[in-house]
Amino acid sequence: xxxxxxxxxxxxxxxxxxxxxxxxxxxxxxxxxxxxxxxxxxxxxxxxxxxxxxxxxxxxxxxxxxxxxxxxxxxxxxxxxxxxxxxxxxxxxxxxxxxxxxxxxxxxxxxxxxxxxxxxxxxxxxxxxxxxxxxxxxxxxxxxxxxxxxxxxxxxxxxxxxxxxxxxxxxxxxxxxxxxxxxxxxxxxxxxxxxxxxxxxxxxxxxxxxxxxxxxxxxxxxxxxxxxxxxxxxxxxxxxxxxxxxxxxxxxxxxxxxxxxxxxxxxxxxxxxxxxxxxxxxxxxxxxxxxxxxxxxxxxxxxxxxxxxxxxxxxxxxxxxxxxxxxxxxxxxxxxxxxxxxxxxxxxxxx
Amino acid sequence: xxxxxxxxxxxxxxxxxxxxxxxxxxxxxxxxxxxxxxxxxxxxxxxxxxxxxxxxxxxxxxxxxxxxxxxxxxxxxxxxxxxxxxxxxxxxxxxxxxxxxxxxxxxxxxxxxxxxxxxxxxxxxxxxxxxxxxxxxxxxxxxxxxxxxxxxxxxxxxxxxxxxxxxxxxxxxxxxxxxxxxxxxxxxxxxxxxxxxxxxxxxxxxxxxxxxxxxxxxxxxx
Numbered sequence: 031x032x033x034x035x036x037x038x039x040x041x042x043x044x045x046x047x048x049x050x051x052x053x054x055x056x057x058x059x060x061x062x063x064x065x066x067x068x069x070x071x072x073x074x075x076x077x078x079x080x081x082x083x084x085x086x087x088x089x090x091x092x093x094x095x096x097x098x099x100x101x102x103x104x105x106x107x108x109x110x111x112x113x114x115x116x117x118x119x120x121x122x123x124x125x126x127x128x129x130x131x132x133x134x135x136x137x138x139x140x141x142x143x144x145x146x147x148x149x150x151x152x153x154x155x156x157x158x159x160x161x162x163x164x165x166x167x168x169x170x171x172x173x174x175x176x177x178x179x180x181x182x183x184x185x186x187x188x189x190x191x192x193x194x195x196x197x198x199x200x201x202x203x204x205x206x207x208x209x210x211x212x213x214x215x216x217x218x219x220x221x222x223x224x225x226x227x228x229x230x231x232x233x234x235x236x237x238x239x240x241x242x243x244x245x246x247x248x249x250x251x252x253x254x255x256x257x258x259x260x261x262x263x264x265x266x267x268x269x270x271x272x273x274x275x276x277x278x279x280x281x282x283x284x285x286x287x288x289x290x291x292x293x294x295x296x297x298x299x300x301x302x303x304x305x306x307x308x309x310x311x312x313x314x315x316x317x318x319x320x321x322x323x324x325x326x327x328x329x330x331x332x333x334x335x336x337x338x339x340x341x342x343x344x345x346x347x348x349x350x351x352x353x354x355x356x357x358x359x360x361x362x363x364x365x366x367x368x369x370x371x372x373x374x375x376x377x378x379x380x381x
Numbered sequence: 382x383x384x385x386x387x388x389x390x391x392x393x394x395x396x397x398x399x400x401x402x403x404x405x406x407x408x409x410x411x412x413x414x415x416x417x418x419x420x421x422x423x424x425x426x427x428x429x430x431x432x433x434x435x436x437x438x439x440x441x442x443x444x445x446x447x448x449x450x451x452x453x454x455x456x457x458x459x460x461x462x463x464x465x466x467x468x469x470x471x472x473x474x475x476x477x478x479x480x481x482x483x484x485x486x487x488x489x490x491x492x493x494x495x496x497x498x499x500x501x502x503x504x505x506x507x508x509x510x511x512x513x514x515x516x517x518x519x520x521x522x523x524x525x526x527x528x529x530x531x532x533x534x535x536x537x538x539x540x541x542x543x544x545x546x547x548x549x550x551x552x553x554x555x556x557x558x559x560x561x562x563x564x565x566x567x568x569x570x571x572x573x574x575x576x577x578x579x580x581x582x583x584x585x586x587x588x589x590x591x592x593x594x595x596x597x598x599x600x601x602x603x
Contacts, residue, residue, distance in 0.1 A: 031491060031494060035491075045479070304488060306463075307434070307463060307469050308469075308488045308536070309491075309492030310460060310491075310492055311456055314492070
């Protein structure tokens with residue numbers, strides 16, 4: 031009896047192709063939306079496993095660059111712990127060749143605690159230059175201003191994805207230089223102002239270290255910038271716009287799933303009522319509907335595979351949870367729809 | 382088989398609405414009996430058949446099958462009784478229009494645990510008896526009104542239930558077809574089986590040998 035109902039359920043599938051595709055599209059979209067939202071939330075709000083980082087707003091207030099050795103030493107001290115900053119050099123000084131065909135590369139200068147940028151492991155990187163694995167380099171050393179860095183290929187297991195997220199391009203050679211303490215002051219001394227401006231703008235300090243935050247804002251009086259802590263605009267964007275949007279979209283998609291499933295059930299109720307009258311019990315009739323949500327889940331997994339989305343972080347976890355929830359919800363709806371009252375109402379309507 | 386109802390009442394309740402469909406109905410039916418329940422629309426005929434057919438258990442009073450209180454049966458036992466003891470025929474034939482005649486008729490056999498081969502054999506034999514053997518693969522929507530009603534009857538008779546509950550089985554049929562359908566149902570009767578017909582058209586039918594009961598606003602008058 032149960033096997034026959036499962037077979038009948040599989041046969042039902044052939045009559046609901048469009049419905050299955052619509053449901054699959056809704057489920058796949060819901061999974062992707064939730065995974066994307068969760069990823070952004072995790073990266074921006076729960077950055078570093080619960081660590082909150084303060085960013086800063088810089089307002090130009092003077093034409094005097096005011097770059098002094100003392101200022102650079104202070105910045106070096108601030109970045110020594112609980113802080114992180116970076117700058118991007120588009121051109122290197124011409125002493126190095128980055129590949130057989132390229133003379134240039136984008137150079138990321140990273141100062142401070144790289145783990146705050148999500149780079150793991152962050153230990154043992156200081157004082158080295160790393161090139162991305164897509165390009166080999168013929169250069170042994172990279173000379174920047176008065177500093178010389180030795181080239182090293184990226185250690186296995188080093189995850190630079192967070193930093194890559196700042197500017198990731200596949201067709202460009204990238205070099206990452208992790209500055210050792212005191213190197214920042216040497217690098218910026220008597221140099222064009224734009225590099226210092228980048229380091230100041232991109233500085234992030236652990237919010238719990240308020241003394242360091244205040245020391246950094248105090249640097250404002252020695253530069254042409256007024257520096258003040260910034261409410262994290264990306265976080266605000268997430269909290270006030272993106273999160274409600276994702277929540278609302280997810281709710282609407284979930285509601286669509288419920289409405290579509292209910293409509294399908296309503297179509298099937300006449301069939302199920304006749305089976306009930308002739309000896310079907312609720313368990314057997316529930317089984318008859320089971321191939322429907324299972325097939326939708328299978329199609330959703332197939333669609334996400336075809337779109338090659340499995341490499342997207344958190345998508346497998348979110349998809350598993352969403353699909354499990356969908357199957358449980360669908361079966362619950364069938365269980366409720368197959369109440370005795372529904373059958374009686376159906377029979378009365380027929381009569 | 383003995384069906385006994387004692388002081389059975391059924392009230393339908395909605396949020397701001399309450400209607401008494403059956404009011405303290407007492408009735409006893411034995412195997413071999415032919416029962417005709419007449420009454421106007423809304424008098425409670427369908428409700429009474431639903432209770433007797435173990436479809437509706439939300440009633441007060443006592444309903445027993447061979448002395449066994451129907452309320453004490455589990456869901457699975459009630460389903461088994463609906464399969465083995467009762468066969469229901471409805472006014473609109475209650476056929477699955479997108480399924481073949483075979484799929485329609487075999488429904489009770491699925492729940493009786495017959496193999497697919499036995500289902501085919503029994504369905505074919507039943508359809509042959511009702512002169513529908515050639516329509517096994519047809520869909521009900523392609524059949525005439527009389528043929529559709531015979532498919533519905535085939536579905537009930539294929540599993541040889543002890544009690545046939547027919548709710549307005551003649552409403553959609555012309556007088557000639559009514560006599561045919563009645564004749565088919567009566568041919569099936571034996572001393573071990575009984576037939577219960579609920580209709581509001583009792584006067585237009587050539588019914589003899591029937592115990593006549595009348596339902597008026599939920600109350601039964603013998």
